[in-house]
Amino acid sequence: MPKRKRELTLKEVIEKYNDASPFTIIKADVQRRSVIYTDRAIKAADKNIHQLQSRGIFFSVGEKKDYFPVSLLLRDGTSIITGPLPSAKNPYIVDYIDGKSYLTDGGKIVEEVEYWPKPDYYEKFTSKGTPMWHVATSRPQRIDIDPYSYCHFWDTGKGCKYCNIGSNFNKNKIQNNKPARLDSQDVYETVKEALKEPGSLESIFLTAGSILSGEEVFDDEVSLYIEILQAIGENFKTKKFPSQMISSAFNERQLQKIYENTGIMSYTSDIEVLNEEKFNWICPGKSKLIGYKEWKRRIFAAVDIFGRGNVDSGIVAGVELARPYGFETEDEALKVMLEEAEEFAENGVSIVQCVWTPYPGSVFQNQENPSLEYYVKLSRSLDNLRRKYDLNIDLDNYRRCGNHPDTDLSRVI
Ligand code: SF4
Structure with a gap:
């Protein structure tokens, strides 16, 4: 090293x-x-x-x-x-x-x-007796719902190397009897209760591990999102409601099906690593099943369905420098990644960064993330790209998400 x-x-x-x-x-x-x-x-x-x-x-x-x-x-x-x-x-x-x-x-x-403040619904139970905080966690202004808590890329040892979803799920299944899949009636009741608190939560967010099964890859994941989003939607008078989904990279048919049949308003599929060679090493499951170029193409295609400013893609910033096959220097990593981020912006897609945390239970758990200066340079550059291409990032801003230093910079006009 x-x-x-x-x-x-x-x-x-x-x-x-x-x-x-x-x-x-x-x-x-x-x-x-x-x-x-x-x-x-x-x-x-x-x-x-x-x-x-x-x-x-x-x-x-x-x-x-x-x-x-x-x-x-x-x-x-x-x-x-x-x-x-x-x-x-x-x-x-x-x-x-x-x-x-x-x-x-x-x-x-x-x-x-x-x-962080505790929302009122946290103390309540659904009619089936499920504690509502088991159904939906909460950020200060957002309800978080994870319809499926396991990722099937882990079945074949091809989970992303920075990710701990499989080990976290297995631990929770044994220790806390946590089910993989949420019950849609529980979700409906929890959202109903959460919405009773005035002026608190302003959007609904869904994410899950990848479900590879179905007639076509990801079809079962698509069906689960539709079922859960429809249950949430029963709480709203309008067809669409403020919402974001981070999912696998669905093809156009799958995306159209979700968009037309639910209230979802924005879409995120994470490219994770902005370089094909590093992506192939760090995300072997995604690389083998769909491939970097096709994952990216599907994200670009989503703009035609959801509209410009309603699609973005996350990166786990810093993993591109992991050992032994990551970039040798922070400068090289930044140069390569920002060229790629600009192509996303040209196609109407914002790149947002999550700071890489070497979680216990991930392959990279003992590695070290890059310098603070690296994250600040990257944040400023991603914010500048959004300004250059006039890309709105309200779907993932400091209130709705709060996990991205670069979108925090975009709150200042
Ligand atoms: S696809 Fe997502 S959930 Fe699955 S291993 Fe990769 S980062 Fe984790």
Whole structure:
């Protein structure tokens, strides 16, 4: 592994990139380094108002009453989606000092934080007795629904190398009796209850692992999305409702079927790695079954169905530098990826980045993500591309999603 040169500190990066919001830079650094909580910071969390339980497809919190702040908010409303990571070498520490919670580093206060608020529906149960927080987790302003919590690329050992969905699912199935598939009646009732809270949640988000079965590849995944989206849609008077789906790359027939038969308004399929050679190594299942070029073509084709500004694609930023076959330098990675991101923008598709977290249970669990400066350069460049091509990113902005430092920059006009 090449020796890493000295990296700029948070303060140095904030000074150097003074055209970017410092909150966004702090967020990216906390996501790449992760956090731990002091005992008094955990004690300061209040089960009645803070979200201390969450059942997601990549991690769960509070399953056995081991309550824990699910995540953090900064003073300007920026979400930081992060949590303790066993492999983290240098995490930020969340501490509770004189009645307030803070991110601290090396014993010094970096910034004040709030714990995510708990929506009212979290305490309720469906008519079948399912706790509603098992059906839908929540970000500060979004309902998250995972219709299917397993990915069948894992069946043949071809899951994406940064992803832990299979190991997380197997652990939860044994420890917490978690089913792979959500019940559509449970979903209908949970969304109905969630919508009763005024001024809180403003969009509905769905994602799932890939389901490869069906007459044509992904047909069963398409059917499941349609069933769940129709159940959600029963709660709305209009046909369409504010919504996003991150799914496998469906072909035009499958996308048209979902669009026409449900209230879905926007579509995301993640290309994950913006380079065919690295994609083939890091995402072997997607590469073998569909291939990089076809995955990309399908995302571009979705713009004709959903409309410009309603389609984007996520990357797991940083995995392109993983060892041993990743790019040798951050500069090389940025150059190659941004050329590719520009082609997406030319075709009406925004690229949004998630900061790569080497999750336990993934093939890359012991690797190190790149420097903070890398993430800031990438965020600024992706935001600039959107401005150059006049691409709206409201579908994945700081309120609806909150996981992408680059779309946080797009909130400033
Ligand atoms: S397609 Fe890849 S990233 Fe998505 S759930 Fe499956 S293994 Fe994980």
